[in-house]
Amino acid sequence: MTPWEAVAVFAAGVGAGGVNTVVGSGTLITFPVLLATGLPPVTATVSNALGLVPGAISGAFGYRKELRGQRRRILRLSVGALLGGFTGAVLLLALPATAFERIVPVVVGLALVLVAFQPLITKRLRRRAGDRSSAAGPRGPVAQSPAPLKDGPRDRDGGPLLFVGLALASVYGGYFAAAQGIIYMSLMGVLLDETMQRLTAVKNVLVAVVNTVAATFFLFVADFDWTAVALIAVGSAIGGQLGAAVGRRFSPVVLRVLIVTIGTVALVQLLLR
Template sequence: MSLTHILLITLAGVAAGTINTVVGSGTLVTFPTLLAFGYPAVPANISNSVGLVAGGVSGSWGYRKEVVGAGARLRQLTPMSFLGAAVGALLLIWLPPAAFKAIVPSLILLGVVLVLIGPWLQKRAAAHHPDETAPMSRGRQLALTGGVFVCGVYGGYFGAAQGVLLMGLMSAVLSDSLQRLNGIKNILSTIVNSVAALTFISVSFHDVRWSVALLIAIGSLIGGFIGAKVGRKLPPWLLRAFIVVVGVVAIATMI
């Protein structure tokens, strides 16, 4: 592996870790980079998932203050992310590479739309349920937990724009601040990437390119800290706009 090869993959990891922490879709930087260097699609995807776990950890740590008091919410949603990630990772190993190609852009578009109309949905929900301390309705609970499971399946399978989907879902269903939701998103995304990585290592160990995974891990670890520093300073409207832009770019790239 040449010095240029090492440098570019590491820098792609830094960019991916930064983007993932702020919104998601860092895979749209690292995955094409690996393909450009000639790595096959499935090993590239698997190695990328293993490497990006480090960035998720540093990004989640950087957002630790925003998730203070969100323990109950995380305990509710963590099992859904865990199960969804395991299912998605196994689907990647078992199904043809193009199996989800048609549905992925539609899922990301749904996430973008939910991010855009999230404030309106929250106001409407508040008008019908002014007491936010009251338990969520069964419909909202099912939408939240089921949606997080679906995001986990998607994240375990591919992962690009997983953050957009999670932010769209949570901003539509929950009334928490956008920054708190971003902190929760980082933790759930890290869980998904970790479970997917462990599944890949256990079931398809030979497909992991360990040198590549290590370079992405080093880069994304740095990028996670950078993303937390930048993302926590963004006002809600700018963070929402950034999520939408990244989502649109992801759709255009995949189409």
């Protein structure tokens, strides 16, 4: 790796760390740069996964304030993230490179639709839950006051649907990780009754879990470039703190627009690969 290539990889690491902390899709910054240095695709993917671990941890630490009160939820969802991330890492080495790449644009596209239309989807789900509660309420002249309406699928933990959905998204994250955070945000946004900032904090922890378990697996069974790993690691750790400092100030609308914008760029890049 030449000195200029090293600078480019480090800069890509900073950018990826910041983007991953706020939105996701940082892999689409580092991965092309690693390929441009001459690394084979699988080696670049493994090196990228190892290098982004410090960035994911740094971003999660930067959002520690928003993590308060979510310990039970994070522990539960982290189990699915761990299992999914390990499965994805195994599949990266076991399956042909084209196997997952065919469905990646579809997965990212669906996630973007969910993020963009999350307020409308949520409103309809809540209205339907309210209609069901009203229809099931007591009837007659001596009817009691109806029980408080629940949010349907948007409960405190998201139910089995969120657990399974995030576990499957973690399989994808352990395999390639591009737009992984966007998929997490889309699922949690629909199924959890939380602010975007608190969901971003959970997303950062889950990404850190997936990256760590995948990286640990890769350390023992895959080829990687230590120089690339070190440069991305330092850069992403710095970027994670920068991203947390900036991203925590965004309003829900701005954050949603940013997710959709970056996700669309990521989708176009994936389609043109």
